[in-house]
Structure formats: structure tokens, C-alpha cells
Amino acid sequence: MTDTPTRPATSVDVARLAGVSQATVSYVLNDRPGARVGEETRRRVREAAETLGYVPHASARSLRTGRSGLVLLALSVAPTGRLVAGILDDLEAAFRERGYTLVQYGERRLRGVTAARAWAELRPVAVIAETYRLTEAAVRLLRSSGVRAVVGFGEGPSPLVATSVIDHAEIGSLAAGHLHDRGRRRLAAIVPKEEGLRKMGLGRLRGAERAAEARGLTVERVDLAFDEDEAAAAVAAWRSRDPGERPDGVFAYNDDYAMLLMSALLDAGVAVPGDVALAGCDDLPQARFTRPRLTSVRVESPPPDAGLVAAVDAAIRQERPLNPGEVLSRVQCALIARDSS
């Protein structure tokens, strides 16, 4: 009864116990169609693997085959929130079905090439990362380290990589169009001051502007931090204007900002939607708990995000390369009208 700290079992151990060669173990466990192995032998191998608790060594396999089977998802979950969290499960299942292993790699603190280097060390077959992180140098590094598919996520099309796009402009456009439909004529759109959100805010603003322009209106840009005092100040600033100059329809970037703004408006005695109609984005569960209930643009990915996964898979097996600039999948938007507008 040796009490060695039981080194993990290798395929050689399995072979020894089953009384066959290591190659046979490999044939049986991956059941290669080419190799014909006796039924009895297979059973013995399987049994031996079972009793030893054998688990193949992913590193060794990837070193031998030259493919890690790793799909690296490098998204910062926190800010993106709900949307990404929901997508994750589906994405994981879809990749797993095709034999890949989806792994998430935060590293929000590493920038640019440094992050890319960290990713590249794992030799993933694919990297899916927020588009803004995929600088030219980063993409070059990934490509040269053997990554077969580099996909941007979140922002608009990029000239560097294929992307899965959230069309922020459409979100803004949907919201602005809705506010106009509800009879609002003096529109405003919040742009968050927070770095990392601002870019998306500008995209949404641009969409709102386009929709407004098509209807002969303009959109007032309001930069706002996620802070109660700032919100109160913004509301006070509006109230100090002539009534005819105050916005009467506000797209608040997202539901969080919309709720912030709604509380500031109600505190100041501004009626919602009477004086100001409000629309957010994300369709948070909490959006239904405000009074009035919050109108919101719901953003959701196409079911198992099949387009993306299939395209990545094809690129990995080098059937069809991913073209820079290509849009692999587009997140869907829909306006959920409630009482705040």
C-alpha cells in the first residue's frame, strides 16, 4: 500500500493496468474509426481508465495535435451586465457541442498587447474580445501565435476583425423614434461620462440624432455621470429654462440612468411622463418596478448565436476565413413601451 501522493494517472498507467500498449488506450478512448480493436480489449481499457480515474491531459493533447480546442472569451462581464451574462450560457453550450472549450479570461486591468500576450500563451484556437481591445498590434500578435479566429464583440464593425455587433445607433434610433411617436418634440439623450460607457453612449446618441433628423428634430446631448447630485443638477438646469426650451422626451442611455433620472425628476416635482417622457435600455427587471413603469429598449442576442459559432468553427477548421470588417451576428433590439413615455 504505497502512499505516494498519487500522481495523476496517465494513459501509460491505464495501458499497464489493462495489459495493453499505450497506443491502444489512445485508440479506444478516442475511438478512432481507423483502428480496429477487439471488443474485449476495449472493455478492459475502459474499465482500467475508470478505476484509475484517468482524465486526459489537455496540454499534452494540444501540444501533440497542435490544437488546444480552447475558445477564449475575453469580456469584462461587469459593465456589460445582463446582456452578456445571458449570452454566455448559450455560447458555451454551442461551442461545447462542436468540441470546443469556452473559457473566460477577465484581465480587465491588462491593456492592449499585454493582454493579447497573456491570451496567446494559452494558444487558443479562437479569441472573442471587446472590439476596442483588438488593436492592430494585438490582432497581429494573436494571429502570429496561431489563433485561427479573432472576433470583436460589442461595438460597430471594425476594419481589423470580424465582429459580433451591438448596434448602438439603432438603440438610440428606436428610442428617439418612439418618443417622437408619443408626441415629444424636444428630445434629449444622456451620454454617460464614465469612460467605457461614453463611447456606447455616443453611438446611441448618433442613432437618436439620425432618427430625429429624419423627422425634422434635433437631439440635445446631456453628459451625465452616474450620480444623484449630477442628476439633480441636470434637472435643475432644465427647470431654469423657459418651459418651451425644456426637453420633453429623454432617452437616458440605459435603465440604470433612466431610473436615476426618474428619481431626480420626481424629486423636483417634474411629472413623468406628463412633463418629460423617459426611455431606457436593457429592459432590466427593475424597470417594471418604478412608477411609472419604465419604457425600455430590450437588447438580446439571436438564439444560440448560431451565426457566430458556426462562422468561428468554420474559420478554425480553415474552411472559410473570417474577413475583417465582416459582421457575424447582430444583436436584436425591440422597444418595450411602458408608462414612462
Added chain:
Amino acid sequence: MTDTPTRPATSVDVARLAGVSQATVSYVLNDRPGARVGEETRRRVREAAETLGYVPHASARSLRTGRSGLVLLALSVAPTGRLVAGILDDLEAAFRERGYTLVQYGERRLRGVTAARAWAELRPVAVIAETYRLTEAAVRLLRSSGVRAVVGFGEGPSPLVATSVIDHAEIGSLAAGHLHDRGRRRLAAIVPKEEGLRKMGLGRLRGAERAAEARGLTVERVDLAFDEDEAAAAVAAWRSRDPGERPDGVFAYNDDYAMLLMSALLDAGVAVPGDVALAGCDDLPQARFTRPRLTSVRVESPPPDAGLVAAVDAAIRQERPLNPGEVLSRVQCALIARDSS
């Protein structure tokens, strides 16, 4: 000018370009203290690595050294929400500082041993997973595949593994104590009907009961799904009782449920906090946007979660084993009193 699809550069390539042996490259790039290499040679090696875009191959290294440096975090982000998202960054930075690579592995759909097998294939040095997933079989499999540190996360201490604990009882206790301090005597606690939340809900209920008992009170258990109609029904049920039998202080499990309940109460004309005081948990940003503002128990991990990381590190380098049952770190709770109580 060959146009080969540039195979990733290996350390041999670097050696060739620098005109040294491959071993020297290894010495220089990892600067091993033992080996003395000339300054000029080091420079040449570094330069060669740079121009080739050399990135070490993690699989090869881990195969050779027997250590992957991978710390696997197997948490389902979505349900745990905000708390975990915040912790993640700190955890990642802390592990990185010590030379590990934190990687997140969702796989929420795989159960028990199947999930453990998938994790084990990557030969991580440590696995941090929700405690309920770490069954005896799973832990055995992980241990036998060489994982040096297995840590449970989220629920109370486990007899199988060391854990990082969120003390749900304390959360309930804090909330109930606070409600009592505010003069409430007929307490109730929400227990979510959702599978996966219920267990935590029961833990929080138990804590509330303990605190109540110490003050000569009891706590009414209210099972509730996250649904507006159910909330309205619960409120209606309360209102149909004698006034002296209605709860006047409710701990609503978390802020989401508290907001749900608050909207149902206000819809029914029940004053908050006049008739019913309300407390949630998580201190969501949105908790400050309700009127009245929501009292909440804030839950946060000790700064960079130093205890956990240090203990895991020590276990990995086999300095101090992790004892089953041991509590490595305990999430901190604090009550944030606002207007709803």
C-alpha cells in the same frame, strides 16, 4: 520571401535568430538565477524574441514543469450577480501577482462529476467552485488529477473542502435586527421560490429567525417568486388579515425582491415605511432610486480577498494544505440604513 502561414515562433526559432542555443533562450527569458549569461547575449535573445513576436507556449511549459499555473474559477456569474462580478477583478489581480492565471469556466449545464472531469482536463493547480457542485466524487476526481487546492465558494462551511463563505444567516440577522431596532415587531422574510436562490433564502431566513428569537420575536416565512402578480397576491393576502396580524417589517431577501415588493405595496396603498418597513440586500445602485430609498445589507469581499489567495497559493506550493471544513475568507456585511425602514 516565403509566405508560409507563419507557424507560431518557438524558442528554437528565437535561438536560431539570436545565434545561441535554445536552452540559453529559456534561461534569458525566464531569467533563471542559477544560469549566468552574458549581458550582450541576453540583449540579442530579447531582441530576437521581440522581432519574432515570440510567445511561450503554456501547454508545453505546463507539460514540462507539471504545473499549469491555471486557477479555475467555476462560478455561474449570472445568478450571483453583482457581488461576484466585483470580486472577480480583485481576485484576478491578486492571483496574477503571484504568477497564476485565473480563468473562468462557466459550464453551468454540466453536473457533478462531468463538470469536474471537464475542469480536470485542463490540469489547473486550483479550482474554486460553488460549494454545492463540489460533491465527494467531484472532489476526489479533482484531487486525483493533481489539483492542489479545491475551494468551495458561496455557501456555508463544507466538510469536504475549504471554503470562502458568504454568511447568509448573518445577512438575515442584520436585517431582522435592524427592523427590530426601528420598532418593528411583526417580522417577515421573503424566501425566493427560484431554485438556486431558495437555499440562500433559507439561510437568510434562519439568520433572521435567530436574531428575532434573541429578541423574543418570530419571523413569518413568505415564499415568493420574482413576479409582479405573485407579489401583488402576497400583499393582498396580508391586507386581508387583521391589522394586528400584518407584518410591519419585511426582509425581502435582496434588493430586487425588495423593489418588487415595494412597488406592490405602494400599488396597494400600503405606506412604506409607515405601514411596512422594508430591507433588501446587495446595495444595488438602483436601491437609491426608489422612493423611499431602500435600506439594504451591503455584501462585499475583504479587499483583494487576501486570505483566500494567500491560502490557495500556500496550498499550491505545498507549504500548508487546505483543511476540509476550513473557512478561508468570509464576506463582509454591513447594513446601509435608508428611508424604507
Added chain:
DNA sequence: TTGTACGCGTTATCAG
């Protein structure tokens, strides 16, 4: 039908 031998990229040992 099964076993042998080799190589993937790294690191560590040991001889020069």
C-alpha cells in the same frame, strides 16, 4: 489486431 517509435515546445540537468 496490437505494439513501437517519434515528435509537439518547454524546462532542467549535466557536460563542455
Added chain:
DNA sequence: CTGATAACGCGTACAA
């Protein structure tokens, strides 16, 4: 101070 060489665990062509 530097350069061969072996070994890590696995997959597969080829020999038996």
C-alpha cells in the same frame, strides 16, 4: 558561461 540531451503525456504512422 553555453550547448546537447532527456523527459513531460499524448496521438498517429508504420511495423509486426
